[in-house]
Amino acid sequence: MMNLIKACAFATLIIVGFTTSAMAQPNHKPKKVKVVKQSQVKYKKPTRKVVSVRTLPKKTVIVHKGHNYYYANNRFYTQSRGHYIRIAPKVGFKIIVLPSNYRKVHYNNRDYFVVNGIFFKQSQSQYEVVNPEIGTIIYELPDEYEKVEIDGITYYEYANVLYEKIQVDVTRAYEVVGMIEIE
Template sequence: MRTFIKTVVLPSLFIVAVATNVSAQSRRSTTTKTTPVKSTRTVTTTTTKKSTASRRIPSKKVTYKKPTKKVVSVRNVPNRAVVTYKNQNYYYANNKYYTQSRGRYIVIAPKIGFRVRVLPTNYKRIRFNNYNYYNVNGTFYLQINNEYEVVEPEVGTVVYELPDDYEKVVIDGQSYYEYANILYEKVQVNGTRAYEVVGVIDVE
């Protein structure tokens, strides 16, 4: 009987123990491998966008490199069209928007919600997320029925030039470009310099 135990039972128990240990190591190895996968996914998600700017940026976090903005005004605006927005009249001519103050017309960045019936001839169409945006000197339009409404572009929208009167700003130590409260970051697209929309400044 002792011989039987030594020659059959003990080797069988040894084999079962080894198999159990191997199985346990295999399970532990599998669990360990899932950790870097999860870590990789997290890193990919957080590093998809290079910039630290989020969708909405409080204006108090934005520092302009120039202390004051140059104000452009003219005495007359020929062939102007009146744009009424929130019970206030604005004026549109020569692809620019104006407000009137003390007998002069002051160039302003268009407000979200302004509508025009005809796009300026120098617009550029930008396809992004199944939308056709029309960009004119930093102003983005979407077609609404038979009109074109000024809208905020989505984060990730790319343009290849900025308006002449853009401004440089700093947010959390990083530099960006701003026009009409839209924030841009300089990027490279197929070796070409471009500017990607990374956020919008909330004006308080």
């Protein structure tokens, strides 16, 4: 009788052990999004909120391809009609010094420096805006992200980069799953 109880207890422990470990390590594979045409993306809000200010304290002027960009308050701006409009710099935009609020992200043997959702790569003595690689993981989205829907699935978008919400250990994170192609 004692051997039967031990055998049942052992079998129960084995079953519970396999079930628990299978649930604790879910196999996460990013959805195959890669590059999506802008016409396929449905934004949850009909219009994008444009943040603008009349003046910028202690701004730094950066000239890129003949256009003036401004850096102040840990943000990039462009000027239009007497206002400064918050923007995400385009791929290829270069700066000499990284903003102090950058976060270093290592993925696929590359180091990225992320500032408010913008990915920079060190290129000689400068930092250049680049598209992140598919699979790169960040732990917080920039304030201006937008929820979008593609084929009935919700993603997060900022600066034409698509993110999927995931869990890394017990922490919320966001994985780069694709880019929006501007038509």
